[in-house]
Amino acid sequence: METVGNLGLWAGFSAIVAIMLAIDLLVVGGGKEHRVSFKEASVWSLIWISLSLAFAGGLWWHLDGSVGREIANTKALEFITGYLIEKALAGDNVFIWMMLFSFFAIPAELQKRVLLYGVLGAIVMRSVMIFAGAWLITQFHWILYVFGAFLLVTGVKMYWFADEKPDLENNRLIRWIRRHMNITTEFHGQHFFVVKNGLRYATPLFLALVLVEISDLIFAVDSIPAIFAITTDPFIVLTSNIFAILGLRAMYFLLAGVADRFSLLKYGLAIVLMFIGIKMLLIDLYKIPVGFSLAVIAVIIGASVWASLRKEARENQA
Template sequence: MDVSVAVWGATIALVVGLLLFDFFFHVRKAHIPTLREASIWSALYVGIAIVFGIAVWVFGGHDMGTEYFAGYVTEKALSVDNLFVFLIIMASFKVPRADQQKVLLFGIVFSLFARTGFILLGAALINSFAWVFYIFGAILLITAGNLLKPEGEDAHSADNFIIRLARRLFHTTDHYDGDKLFTVENGKRVMTPMLLVMVAIGGTDLLFALDSIPAIFGLTQNVFIVFTATVFSLLGLRQLYFLIDGLLDRLIYLSYGLAAILGFIGVKLILHALHENNVPFINDGEHVPVVEVSTQLSLGVIIGVLVVTVIISLRSQRGKAQNAINAAKHHAEEYLDIETDETYREEIYGRLVQELEVIRALPPKHRLWVRSMDDVVELVERAVSEHHERVAVGAERPVSLTPRPDLDGHGPLGPKP
């Protein structure tokens, strides 16, 4: 189906309107979204994407509808994986929780521009050179292999070349000034970490686009479907971040599921390239009779892999341990950073204690794995030690009624297995 200029215009106007609404009514005033707020708006954006997909199905036909939903689900899954990296970057820059919305919205807008450029470039290449399918297929297979490699947080550290260059060439400060990109320090105009974190987010978005766009072109070559599925998968990503923030660490097998999906689409692309082959040194430039994977089968495989991956992750004791230790680390860092608000400190310490109790209740092999993280253990022990010192001060500070997490004398994380 050929998409008219009017439909393109209406679609782009809808996207721009949603972004402007998101900024002026949610992001402009810094605040921490409640779980209820994040849930409502996440559901709304997913609902808009589904309604749009139904409209595509009705007016564009069964094939276009299936292609849209296959592309949307794939891009949404990749977007959720991207949230892990955003979380690492913002944690390394210690972005205030209330200001994280603006950073995320910037990342989404930058992604829209970057991926639109990649989509137009990819469409032009595909229309001119059929062998591009081989390149796209190889990119996805390589990406799938990389997802299977173990990596730590340093793999996505915010201290990359661009950030180091910016710190060297421009005056920067380590302190935030609300959500301002520049501030005045010692009479000089300097960049705040807010601008640097946006540069880091923008740089990683470019890398994400390199495997995201080939993935969706492996499902459809309709530029309108590629564009809309990509855009609607990104809209609502900010709300989703705050909704599943605590759940992200539980999805420990998501990278394996995404590797399977990208590998599957990579093979599908190469099979399609063989079918459309015009490369002289492959079968003398003639097409190769191979089986082509239908979009319906692709959609079934994508949804099936994601469902299995999520279920296994949520039922995993390793996932529970990962979630608990990351939450404990987060609460310990937050507790140590707070200087004045005693009530909030007590609240954070209470959450830390709860996570430590979860860790101590884990099976021995998982407790051993947790205790092997020396940096996390040291951070938690510092927070517990400082809390006890503050309580010991006496009348100068309120006495905590929070129970000690180390009553057995073996430290905050319990006895070694």
């Protein structure tokens, strides 16, 4: 399994993640009831993006001094491209979380707690999936074609059904949980479980958390193979993925109030998945340069956002 990640890089990355999570939990108050304002979400989004870019710069500096400028340029560009892909595809997570919180009527001051545990679970789950995926690729090269075909089909389906919304009322998982667990109809602060009359009950907050984790698992199945299309280095795949995930809560609260303005973004994300799927299917015939991939992905996302805003402006004028 070829990787630029040595013990020092892994330790540095782990320390950064641990410190930032500790700051969120102990200093910012991630475990307290708290309504996140647009200003706070903007500041934290800027912090996470700046930290991610600083990590890319630090990685480039380290590799430039240890293995040479060419590898440093390549790996830094792979990190930024993987980060952008994950950030873009995470936009779908935001739309789903909005529907989940609306369906379960989760108060705004409790949403941060659900997403806190959702992100912690996503870090563990994605780490396992990435190392498993990297091992599979080293053992079975042909699995890249499977990933490519899967991404291409997923992109086509996402484009075709972009306007359809999930029917949470008839969701099989929710119905199964409600049949097999005692569920309260009311909230009990930040508690996921409460004891009433000697019986243990789950609260609606727990149901929302389960669906948040499931939604992330579903989207991880798309996004992780997409980053493997850029690089098979597990260090780059994991770090770009985790940095994007760490900033996902701030991104949610930043976009929650304006998500409806980006009605065409899903079509752009679908096209991105199709492009990456084609790139992976062509990997042994023609390797599309990482810089070109980054430019294409940025243009597609930027164009879909611009088209969404133009569409909204025309509708408002009408």
